[in-house]
Amino acid sequence: MLEIENVCAAYGEAAVLDHVSMRVGEGEIVALLGRNGMGKTSLVRSVMGLGSPRVTSGSIRLDGSDLVGLRPNQIAGRRIGYVPQGRRLFASLTVLEHLHMLDRGRPGAWTIRRVFTAFPRLEERKSHRGSQLSGGERQMLAIGRALMTGPRIILMDEPTEGLAPVMVEAVETILSALRSEGMGVLLVEQNLYSALSVADRVCLFETGRVVWEGTPAQLTAQQDLLQRYLGIH
Numbered sequence: 448m449l450e451i452e453n454v455c456a457a458y459g460e461a462a463v464l465d466h467v468s469m470r471v472g473e474g475e476i477v478a479l480l481g482r483n484g485m486g487k488t489s490l491v492r493s494v495m496g497l498g499s500p501r502v503t504s505g506s507i508r509l510d511g512s513d514l515v516g517l518r519p520n521q522i523a524g525r526r527i528g529y530v531p532q533g534r535r536l537f538a539s540l541t542v543l544e545h546l547h548m549l550d551r552g553r554p555g556a557w558t559i560r561r562v563f564t565a566f567p568r569l570e571e572r573k574s575h576r577g578s579q580l581s582g583g584e585r586q587m588l589a590i591g592r593a594l595m596t597g598p599r600i601i602l603m604d605e606p607t608e609g610l611a612p613v614m615v616e617a618v619e620t621i622l623s624a625l626r627s628e629g630m631g632v633l634l635v636e637q638n639l640y641s642a643l644s645v646a647d648r649v650c651l652f653e654t655g656r657v658v659w660e661g662t663p664a665q666l667t668a669q670q671d672l673l674q675r676y677l678g679i680h
């Protein structure tokens with residue numbers, strides 16, 4: 448499905464990704480873990496073709512066709528969903544308006560009903576405006592919006608950041624459901640335990656490089672890795 452191969456990227460002259468290779472298969476959740484500032488968001492932005500950072504070499508392919516050089520809307524049109532870090536929404540639009548905007552009946556796309564079933568809290572708040580939502584509610588809305596575009600693979604940048612434990616569980620439940628439907632997920636996480644509980648594979652990231660790759664069980668068995676790359680004791 449998604450194959451990232453030897454990707455280098457830079458902000459101006461400053462290199463941020465150093466020969467990154469990773470893959471996400473159909474029905475697979477791959478967690479990308481690493482401390483702040485290591486380049487996780489930069490990698491996701493590179494896949495989405497946002498232009499900053501600029502991909503300077505390597506290839507990013509979806510089902511064999513190269514994405515590098517395509518415009519962001521062309522990349523999204525290949526059915527890659529994106530939940531950006533920090534959940535940008537429209538302050539003056541209501542929850543329902545945010546969802547209606549994407550309600551185009553695409554095959555396989557989530558409906559507003561399914562978003563409300565997954566996140567009942569959003570239905571309760573459907574007439575509230577973006578500016579009136581809590582951090583957790585914004586995050587649910589951002590995830591719901593990404594799923595309404597009908598992605599085959601979804602890139603989520605710290606979807607559980609700032610969420611209460613019950614909401615973290617709701618996100619984990621959705622991820623597992625998406626996997627069983629065959630969706631690929633690239634999950635950037637700060638929440639180690641959440642990532643380990645849902646991921647099939649984990650990549651550890653340090654200064655723009657993948658420094659370790661394995662299963663959650665292999666990672667938990669190697670406490671030195673957690674300490675070295677994630678600062679966890």
Ligand SMILES: Nc1ncnc2c1ncn2[C@@H]1O[C@H](COP(=O)(O)OP(=O)(O)O)[C@@H](O)[C@H]1O
Pocket residue numbers: 458463481482483484485486487488489490499
């Ligand atoms: N727009 C930008 N311009 C220049 N440098 C940036 C920009 N965004 C991020 N960086 C730098 O790139 C590095 C990686 O950042 P980022 O990808 O956001 O890391 P992470 O998501 O792992 O916290 C950091 O050193 C950060 O300061």
Ligand SMILES: [Mg+2]
Pocket residue numbers: 487488489532604
């Ligand atoms: Mg980040």
